[in-house]
Amino acid sequence: MDHHQLVKSCLRGDAVAQKQLYEHFAAGMLGVCYRYTKSMTDAEDVLQEGFIMVYKNLHQFKFEGELGGWIRRIMVNTAINYLKKQSRYQTELLFTEGGLHPVSNDDPAVSMDTKELAGLIRQLPPGYQAIFNMHAVEGYSHVEIGRIMGINEGTSRSQYARARALLISWINKLSETKTETYARP
């Protein structure tokens, strides 16, 4: 698909092109939103809001990078804003304080199913979840995360370390459970 032409058509208000753009990216972007939220309903809300932002700001896309990457950044930003709004209404801090979870020295091979892994990430506390996604999956630096989330770089590092440790412990536990299950006669 020629993204250049597609974007131009969308900017002209071509309804068919707008739907094509949506259909091309919606599934993948819902996966992104899903990782940042706690439910599919919330993920779809973020996706919806994100796509509206995409269409409103499409004229700002300069074709200097991948259209998918640009849309993905919008989705991530929308998800972060969503989390920030949510955090206003909850007593739980966005960044849960607590001790490091015990981890083994060897990071496990991530052999589990994609959706199982996503399910584990989504069970992280909101602050952990966002920072883990941004750093491990999206590749943001801790400086960038600090700027986006409004926290110190150090906080981002420590939160990520805790999130990573917690996730690895869950993966290990899940792997052991599976092994036990499979080992049973």
Place this chain on the structure above:
Amino acid sequence: MHDPKFEKDVQQKMEELSFIPSESVWENVEKEIRKEKKRRVPVFWFFLLAGIMLTGGYYALFWKSSSTGRHPAGFPSAATTALASRNPNGSVRGAYKPGKTSVGTPDSGLANTASAVNTGNSLAAGSASHPRVVIRTFVRGNSQTGKETHGREGARQHPGGVQEERTSSGSDLATAEPFTKKQPKPGGAVGANAVIGGNESAENSIPSKNSIPSKNHVPIKDSIHTADNIHSTDSASAKNILKPANKALTHADKPVDPLDKSVDKKTASARKLNVPHRWKIGLTAGGGVSAVDRSLFRRSSAAELSSFATTFAAYPPGWLTRPSTIRQGFSFSAGAFGSRALTRKLSFSVGLNYHYYSTSIQTGPALSQAAAYPSSLMISLNAGNTYAARGAYSAGDEGVHTGQYHLLELPVSVQWQFARLRRLPLFWETGFAVSELVGANILHFDGTSGTYYKDNSLFRKTQVSLSTAVMVGVPAAGRGILLGPEIQYGLTDLLKNNIGDAQHLLYGGVKLAFMLGK
């Protein structure tokens, strides 16, 4: 140091993660982007129309006025030329005539009306040694203005002859969307009731979406915005707005079933109630300056101007008498209007206004003693009417005559709240008005004899004008008052026939509007 392999594995796995979104997502997205597009269309036209009005008004009222009088006395202005060119015969008219010479200088803003003057006598009495230049402009078809004579023996013809006429048109702005002081946001209550968890219980959480139609959620932000918008509505409607807002919050207080579609319906109905679709009555008043503009729809060409300038350059200074400059005058309006909200930020209004316009000119002494004047000035205008009977004045600068226009206007306008300035709502209002000239005491200038006279039959009684205003809402005395600059421009020519440059009433001032009742 972490082993990056874990991150790479996770990244790879997550890249593959995808889900098919439900149909409602695209439906809502599409609805939102279409709505956005529709919203932009009227906004564009509002800005375009208002921009044209403001630019044209500024040019005509201020810039043009400031350039008045820069031409040397006796030098014909562009408008004079235009008048000459409007001679029904298509020729430049004028005649040498003994005595005083009068030349129109339209750049001074004098309105050039049809002047029907029989110049035969005066020509006959002319002195050969001191020919008097009579600059005839044109002959109106109007019987009351008489017939122009030209091309007489021994007389030279020149363009010229300037008459003055000023009529009024215009409208007043109609309704302004009222408002009240800002009400407290119920956001805190919303937040306290929101449930955000770290697990799937978040399914029941209340989303923080704002303008986006939310899926399976109560749009709390919408409710908050509803309360916000009280700021931009009047106190009377504030109560009506608050009610649905509170209703929405009441829904939000309860645990929300994400599958309960009725929640959306209830919220939608609550949102509909935010717009008070009923007529409200208000009063409006305004004050400022008025003028007559002839520059925006000038009919004369550059060639005509050049020709006219060449013709009159040959005459020595002092030979040509020009009519007085029309100066700006005080103007005010007052009336009532009815307003109806179309959306939360858009309203429509109609009203009835009285609008007073005035301009002033310098004149010579009144020609009340007809017998004291030479017979050349005792010109029969129409069936025995004389200048004296018409309250005529000679040209000169001994006195000031204030011309007044009295119009009844029926303004129709649309008002849009486009922004806020330090929590005060800003409104852009634009519209048109059909008005009836119910009275005037304007003097018309007769270029042949250099006199001013009254003739209201030359006016086009029904006028249409455009107006635009930018107003800020100011809370006062428990109700919203709108205050801001306004410009109004008459679309129709003041005169009945298309003679000379078109003349349009222009008004610039400050408008005040407030709603009656709470």
